[in-house]
Amino acid sequence: MSEYDLVIIGAGPAGLTAGLYAARARMNVLLIERAVPGGQILVTDWIENYPGFPEGISGFDLAEKIKEQALALGLDIETAEVQGLDLSGTSKEVILKEKRIKTKSLIIASGASPRKLGVGEDKFMGKGVSFCATCDGPFFRDKVVVAVGGGDTAVQESIFLTRFAKKVYLVHRRDELRATKILQERAFSNDKMEFLWDSVVTGMDGLFGVEKVNVKNLKTGNETEIAANGCFIWVGILPNTEFIKGDVKTDEGGFIMVDNKMQTNVPGVFAIGDVRDTPLRQIATAVGDGAVAAVSAEHYVENS
Ligand SMILES: Cc1cc2nc3c(=O)[nH]c(=O)nc-3n(C[C@H](O)[C@H](O)[C@H](O)COP(=O)(O)OP(=O)(O)OC[C@H]3O[C@@H](n4cnc5c(N)ncnc54)[C@H](O)[C@@H]3O)c2cc1C
Known part of the structure; x- marks a missing residue:
């Protein structure tokens, strides 16, 4: 089984941005997404608060633009649902229905869903x-x-x-x-x-x-x-963490806890965007997290 430098789970704005940065840094990176890439912004009719689009942009168009930019820089996206993680060995494993994928580092960008x-x-x-x-x-x-x-x-x-x-x-x-x-x-x-x-x-x-x-x-x-x-x-928001069975530390709401490099309590495992404990869940914050985590993962792989 070949080993990736980095696997990213979830192709919302956070995961796509992390993928874009990692592909541009020439990491051997794979992004896994269970649905159509774009995440929650695909159900967002019109976005008026994302910088660079003073007239606003539809969620669909923004998702397409971020995805196209990431693909053009060499990001591979695989359609599959992550079922579980195995973080017990030196190499991390991402468990899909039909196979396991080995990786040196992992970014969890699986987002959240409003209750x-x-x-x-x-x-x-x-x-x-x-x-x-x-x-x-x-x-x-x-x-x-x-x-x-x-x-x-x-x-x-x-x-x-x-x-x-x-x-x-x-x-x-x-x-x-x-x-x-x-x-x-x-x-x-x-x-x-x-x-x-x-x-x-x-x-x-x-x-x-x-x-x-x-x-x-x-x-x-x-x-x-x-x-x-x-x-x-506003009756609560649920993190998409069904596949994480106590593998990383979460807060009482189930959101993944990270440091300022987006690293979880497990070295080489990062969490970004809506799935992490954060005071603001927006596209701008998700893409910022993605950039930080990709660079953190790159440093982790270089130094491990
Ligand atoms: C209706 C609505 C309107 C919004 N409007 C705005 C707005 O105008 N401006 C703004 O800044 N923000 C807006 N937001 C918030 C914004 O969409 C989110 O903050 C942002 O999408 C979070 O990005 P993310 O990448 O962290 O997660 P998400 O966008 O949730 O993406 C996570 C991705 O992970 C995938 N995934 C989950 N589990 C698995 C698994 N097990 N295996 C594989 N893939 C998996 C999901 O399918 C999804 O594609 C809105 C949200 C909603 C719901």
Whole structure:
């Protein structure tokens, strides 16, 4: 079995950037992706906050551009799902269904997935349903939106949404927020925000996009229909780490812990982008991580 200098798992913006840097540094590198390269940006309708595109760019076009640049520099991409890792030997092994791939270093760039409500929101992805106010807030200027959640992210992002939306209903299943007190104070003093306590979203409807959101009060059982153009969901984010069975250290949410070189607790194993513990999950931060990790992996291979 031949051995790669570097294997990268996941072809989102983080993994593709790491691949681009590694291929350009003439490392013997392979990127493994289970789906179409691009990651979450493929489900992002329009991106307005990625530098270099003042008019904005569609997620699909940005993914294609990053992929084409990486391929042109010599990156190999294999379509397969990583099932597991074997990090016990000096050489690391990536386990696929049909084979194992040996590598001197490894970058995990498998991303994350927002936790869903399971009330039919899939139909309205990019048509009113969003998991990211930083990304999509500006599309809801002077609109009414429903936000779901009660933690720091939900409250902070809802406050951010009030810069654009004329009204934000925050739906929370309990009668008090989990968010830090200072965020709560800001939210309570914001006259664009209204709180729907002890409530859950049970469905949504609309012809071309979200037009109404159904909310049920868990205490009274009453159902209300809110005329709204958007529904932002912040009930958690799940790292894509099913194939990592305790191989590297994670935080309590399951996100991989790294140092400032993106290295995990296992020498030669790096983690980047949304799958790592990070204060911001965006394309710009993912590509930055990718560049750092590729250079770190190069140094690791040279010195080991
Ligand atoms: C709806 C939406 C809108 C967004 N809008 C913006 C925006 O406007 N601006 C912005 O900066 N950010 C935006 N984001 C956030 C941004 O998309 C993410 O921060 C970014 O994509 C993270 O990149 P990543 O490479 O770390 O992970 P991902 O993009 O999640 O890519 C991970 C890749 O790994 C693959 N993978 C996972 N497990 C395996 C496995 N076992 N084997 C093989 N492959 C695997 C996945 O298929 C995926 O392709 C948005 C996110 C969403 C969901």
